[in-house]
Amino acid sequence: MESANFHYDRAMLEWQIELGATEAILDRPVNRYDAPAAEEKPKLAAPSASGVTPAVKVDHVAVAESAAAAAGTLDELREAIAAFDLCDLKKGARNLVFSDGIAGARVMLVGEAPGRDEDVAGKPFVGRAGDLLDKMLAAIRMGRASAQAPVYITSVLPWRPPQNRDPKPDEIAMMRPFLLRHIELAAPDVLLLAGNWPCQALLGKRGITRLRGQWTEVAGRPALPMFHPAYLLRSPEYKREAWADLLSLQKRLRDG
Ligand code: URA
Numbered sequence: 001m002e003s004a005n006f007h008y009d010r011a012m013l014e015w016q017i018e019l020g021a022t023e024a025i026l027d028r029p030v031n032r033y034d035a036p037a038a039e040e041k042p043k044l045a046a047p048s049a050s051g052v053t054p055a056v057k058v059d060h061v062a063v064a065e066s067a068a069a070a071a072g073t074l075d076e077l078r079e080a081i082a083a084f085d086l087c088d089l090k091k092g093a094r095n096l097v098f099s100d101g102i103a104g105a106r107v108m109l110v111g112e113a114p115g116r117d118e119d120v121a122g123k124p125f126v127g128r129a130g131d132l133l134d135k136m137l138a139a140i141r142m143g144r145a146s147a148q149a150p151v152y153i154t155s156v157l158p159w160r161p162p163q164n165r166d167p168k169p170d171e172i173a174m175m176r177p178f179l180l181r182h183i184e185l186a187a188p189d190v191l192l193l194a195g196n197w198p199c200q201a202l203l204g205k206r207g208i209t210r211l212r213g214q215w216t217e218v219a220g221r222p223a224l225p226m227f228h229p230a231y232l233l234r235s236p237e238y239k240r241e242a243w244a245d246l247l248s249l250q251k252r253l254r255d256g
Contacts, residue, residue, distance in 0.1 A: 060086045060174040068181035074103050077185060081158055081178050087171055093159035095122035099182075101144035101152040106253060108188035109133075110179070110198040111155040112228060113167055119160035124153050129230040133194075136229065136242065140250045152186050154179070156201045172201050183219055190252060191218050195228030213245050215252070222256070224249060 067084055071077035078098045084090070097114040100123045117127035125133050133153075134143060142149040157167055157175055179201060183191065193199050196206040202218045203225070205211070211225040226245040227238050 058086065060170070061177065064174045065177040068177040071181060071185070074099070074182070074185050077178065077181055084178070087159065087174055089157060089159035089161055089171060092162050094119050096158050097122055097124050097155065097160070098158055099152060099154040099186075100124050102146075102150035103152055103186055105150035105152040105186075106189040107142065107150075107192060107249070108152045108154070108183065108186050108190075109192040109194055110183075110202070111153065112195045112197040112230075113155055113157035113164075114160040115164055115230075116160070124155050125229070128233055129228070132229040132233060136246060139243070140246045152188060154182055154186075156197045167197055172197065176201050180219060183221070188221065189256060190249065191221055191223035192249065193218070193223055193225040195231065199225050212241060213248065215248075222252065224252075 067080045071080045097118050196208045200206050
C-alpha cells in the first residue's frame, strides 16, 4: 500500500508493531489481496489400471528419509536440505543454517533452531547464546575452531521458526531424517544435546532438567543432554549443572 501521507504511514507501521511484527522481511510490502489466489494442486499418483489418477498425500517424512539417505557427503546433505521444499519454515527464513565448526570432530553438539542472528548469518550459535557456548567450550579447552579439540555444531531445524516459536511436531519429524544422516556422516564419538528439542527429536522425550547430565545413546553413539546456552542466559543459576556436564564430557573423551 502506498501513501504520500507521513502520518498515515506511521499509524500503519505502529499498528503492525502492535500486532507483533518485529522486523521487515521484504524491502517493500506485499499486498496479498492483489496476488492471484494460489491454487492448491494435490500431488498426483500414477494412473491406476482403471485410468483414474488418484490424489495422494505426500508423506513428508518419507521424502525426507530418501533425500537424506541419498546424500553421501556433508556437502550433498546440505544441498539435499536446501532443495527440500516440504517444510514451511524454509519460506520465512533468510538463510539455511546447516553447521559450524570442524566436521569430523569428536564432539558434535545439536542445538534447537536458528534465532534471528543465526538466520541472518547462516551459521548456528552466533548471537549471545553462541558467545556463551564458546565460553563454555573454552572452559574445557575445546572450541568450534580449535585445531586440537574441535566441536562440530548443528541444530534440529535448519531454518528459523517465525518469532522464534517452538518447533511443531511435524517440523521435527520431517527434519529428523536429515539430522540422523548428519550425525552419521559427521560420525562424532560423542553427541551433546543442547536443550529440549534435540532430546525430543533424538530421544523422543523432553524434560531437560531431568534428562541433563545423564548419558544415553543416540544412533549407537554416547549422547549427553545438557541445558541450552540460551536457557543459561535466562537462568544463570543453572550454570553449575552445565559446568558439571562439561566436566562429564571431558572425562568421557579422556576415558573413551
Ligand atoms: N541456538 C540453537 O539451538 N541453534 C542455533 O542454530 C542457534 C542458536
